[in-house]
Amino acid sequence: EAQVTQNPRYLITVTGKKLTVTCSQNMNHEYMSWYRQDPGLGLRQIYYSMNVEVTDKGDVPEGYKVSRKEKRNFPLILESPSPNQTSLYFCASSGLAGAGADTQYFGPGTRLTVL
């Protein structure tokens, strides 16, 4: 089954404690992206990657890091989480050409609370 998986689904942590949210896709997609969703603000793009070792900032990259060492995985790293990073996070992937372009498949989400 084609899917995007994220782990963990729920996480409560404290300010300053480094954490990683994993994302994996099994569709051989070139493009992967992280978003955060906050009430009244919609989905905002944090970082994206157009292929292995190619990453770029979205609209809200401050406080986040990403890496793309393998095509299927795109972890989101919070080196020193702060309460304003409490949010619902989504990972997504898509192809970049042909019929698959702009068809983003989203993971189930990770609800993060930073105390």
Add this chain to the structure above:
Amino acid sequence: TQLLEQSPQFLSIQEGENLTVYCNSSSVFSSLQWYRQEPGEGPVLLVTVVTGGEVKKLKRLTFQFGDARKDSSLHITAAQTGDTGLYLCAGSSGWKAGTYKYIFGTGTRLKVLA
């Protein structure tokens, strides 16, 4: 920064009524997508429109991309309770100056009452 404004933010209607959701921007997009999101889940793509003036139909849902590729609308005919959910539009920059970004609207929360 590109912005996508959706209206209305909230909509509560009776089953059988028609409705239209709007997605507007001052920026030109390479393509525009509409998603539907259920509580506790990620957004699911409904349609992608890529050509100015394009109209796509998905059963009772009609999507239109503006001629200038800056705006879009979603029209639902004879709404059903199963249409309840959060509707999101998203604009893609396409391959623009070596980047490929997405901008999402703030969403329209639709509730269809029986």
